[in-house]
Amino acid sequence: MSAIPVSLRQLTIQRATNRCEYCGISQIGQVATFHIDHIVPSAGGGETTSENLALACVSCSLRKGARQAIKDPETGQEVSFFNPRQQIWKEHFSWDGVKVVGLPATGRATTKALDLNRATMLANRAEEE
Secondary structure (H helix, E strand, C coil), rough: CCCCCHHHHHHHHHHHEEECCCCEEEEECCCCCCEEECCCCCHCCCCHHHHEEEEEHHHHCCCCEEEEEECCCCCCCCCEEECCCCHHHHHHHHEEEEEEEEECHHHHHHHCCCCCCCCHHHHHHHHHC
């Protein structure tokens, strides 16, 4: 894994407004420091550039790992993870209270693969409200 320069770390955190770009939880008040995630994993040829980095909470980062493709739970079709640099969150997800709802295949598959509605995540989001 390549080292991420401080300037890219800072840019990624600021751009994400200190929130996980997958599940939306705030880094403020969390015990663990969020990861700077390679959207296309470096193991899969992803570069350490601002266009390929996202801020991810530890849970989302570890659940995503080096995977690039996941299955849509509705159709079984293989799709890519949501890419916060190339896709708009609101076009792939919506909120139902504190619950994330995946809209098209990418949103549904990302929601399931990252388990965005696990009990601890729902409790954290409710606490933020």
